[in-house]
Amino acid sequence: PCRPGCSQPHPAWPGTRQILVLGLDGAGKSSVLHSLATNQVKRSVAPTEGFNAVCINSGESQMEFLEIGGSESLRTYWKMYLPKVLLLIYVVDSADRARLPVAKELLHQLIQNNSTLPVVVLANKQDLEGAFCITDIYDALALSDTGDKRKMFLLGTHVAEDGSEISSSMKDAKELIAQLVLEMQ
Numbered sequence: 001p002c003r004p005g006c007s008q009p010h011p012a013w014p015g016t017r018q019i020l021v022l023g024l025d026g027a028g029k030s031s032v033l034h035s036l037a038t039n040q041v042k043r044s045v046a047p048t049e050g051f052n053a054v055c056i057n058s059g060e061s062q063m064e065f066l067e068i069g070g071s072e073s074l075r076t077y078w079k080m081y082l083p084k085v086l087l088l089i090y091v092v093d094s095a096d097r098a099r100l101p102v103a104k105e106l107l108h109q110l111i112q113n114n115s116t117l118p119v120v121v122l123a124n125k126q127d128l129e130g131a132f133c134i135t136d137i138y139d140a141l142a143l144s145d146t147g148d149k150r151k152m153f154l155l156g157t158h159v160a161e162d163g164s165e166i167s168s169s170m171k172d173a174k175e176l177i178a179q180l181v182l183e184m185q
């Protein structure tokens with residue numbers, strides 16, 4: 001953690017604008033955050049039961065990420081944290097075709113009242129057979145329909161085997177996020 005409080009289960013970072021990491025349960029939010037934080041792949045083993053706060057340094061930026069678990073009961077908290085955030089990272093499981101419509105609905109609900117909040121969508125699990133490719137994800141999530149004032153990015157990612165170095169797509173995601181944070185400060 002970059003400062004006390006970062007690893008607390010109930011984040012209360014008054015005055016700090018965070019990067020919120022949302023998406024359905026099992027999409028890979030915790031795995032992505034672990035990998036971004038350590039530059040080593042570590043697939044998360046347990047579902048996030050509440051919040052997962054992670055601080056990551058990248059070049060000049062220090063970034064505070066807050067994941068809220070994606071299970072149905074936790075989704076009610078998603079909205080509460082939105083007003084304070086700088087950037088939304090929305091992670092989807094590209095192979096979970098059955099739930100992409102739900103993922104789409106929830107994303108659109110989240111951003112409908114904030115026309116300028118930048119969004120980075122990570123189309124995760126690109127390694128899985130049957131994963132939708134980027135253009136299919138773009139269509140399935142109706143990303144053309146998120147407003148023209150918004151910065152919207154879509155990147156394919158995957159969290160490879162435990163212990164390996166992170167993939168180039170993950171490095172790209174980290175650089176993009178760091179760049180966006182710098183631009184907004």
Ligand SMILES: Nc1nc2c(ncn2[C@@H]2O[C@H](COP(=O)(O)OP(=O)(O)OP(=O)(O)O)[C@@H](O)[C@H]2O)c(=O)[nH]1
Pocket residue numbers: 023024025026027028029030031032043044045046047048049068069070071091124125126127128157158159160
């Ligand atoms: N094949 C594959 N599996 C992945 C990938 N990313 C995550 N997983 C696996 O997917 C499962 C869920 O990953 P998590 O990172 O816990 O997902 P989450 O979005 O944090 O889920 P919640 O905390 O429950 O909301 C774990 O078993 C991971 O090992 C990926 O890119 N490819």
Ligand SMILES: [Mg+2]
Pocket residue numbers: 029030031044046047048052067069
């Ligand atoms: Mg998690």
